[in-house]
Amino acid sequence: MTVRSLPTGVPQRAGRWRTTAALAGAAIITAAGLTAVAAPALAAPATCPASPLDGAWHNMDPDTTSITRINVTVSCGDDGTNSYSVAVWSKCDTGECAWAVVPATLDETGWINAVYTYDTYTSYLSLITGTDTNGTYLEAWDYDDYPDDSGHADVQTDDWLVK
Secondary structure, three states: OOOOOOOOOOOOOOOOOOOOOOOOOOOEEEEEEEEEEOOOOOOOOOOOOOOOEEEEEEEEOOOOEEEEEEEEEEEEEEOOOOOEEEEEEEEOOOOEEEEOEEEEEOOOOOOEEEEOOOOOOOEEEEEEEEOOEEEEEEEEEEEEEHHHHOOOOOOEEEEEOOO
């Protein structure tokens, strides 16, 4: 490795810059008696594939008694893969009730899946987008699993939402 110094005649005192080593892949450039090190380009930040799931969705049926809105947030990780979180609202006695915001996972078939755990049941939510002649839609399949001894039947809904 070649060590380059300040131009001739410039004192090399403590506190002055002096090139004593070069970064791997760096170029040492000399022009007009000055020496500079051009650092190699840093790796570009990871890029993730765009996800049609990302965004705010509302139920196509304004009179639904089920899920009214869903917000899906898609984030790009350092490793170039998407991560997902889901916020849901549904019809309830007081109008519209917010569910918690929870992480979701992408399965091998393209659905993202989230689990909501409540005191009296567990809700399994699966989401996937599709397109038809009217545009892109979000299918929201929800299965509410009640304990066998609760006296409450399990509930399954299938809702269709648009942006």
